Amino acid sequence: MSTYTAEVRWSRGEQKFTDNRYSRVHTWHFDGGTVVPASSSPSIVPLPMSNAAAVDPEETFIASLSSCHLLWFLSLAAKHGYIVDTYADAASGIMERNSAGKLAITRVTLRPLAIFSGGKIPDRAALEALHQAAHEECFIAQSVRSEVIIELRDR
DSSP, rough: OOOOEEEEEOOOOOOOTTOOOOOEEEEOOTSSOOOOEOOOTTTSSTTTTTTTTTHHHHHHHHHHHHHHHHHHHHHHHTTTOOOEEEEOOOEEEEEOTTSOOOEEEEEEOOOOOEEEEESSOHHHHHHHHHHHHHHHHHHHHGGGTOOOOOOOOOO
8 A cells, every 4th residue: 555645735815715706826745845836727717816827636637647547558568568759648638517417527538649669569459458458557547436535634
């Protein structure tokens, strides 16, 4: 078992709060020291209360799926003796009402493009099999309907 952590920080500052016009800009702090500017999506909370230049949870959800798929794909390709030179994914997600009537990312589409070199290049069937295996191994893809536990902290 492994445990992963992230710290999310937001502060009201001098803004009013109860008028619901406060900034949604916040930061994500990761264990290696990386700090990422984050915000609500401007399509959900209008500017200037959100920041279009920051990442939003919906984008990072899609990026997490894509990144996990990439890492498994590279590992499996190497195991099969394929040399991957580059990999790019134009991933997208659809947010709509789910069967319970709640807004949710109901579908994520990965559009990977891997470029290979060397003497062993996978044909279409082998490439599809690598991507299917990567999907089945991806921790994030296997976690999409995971339990969410809320544990309150006392300072």
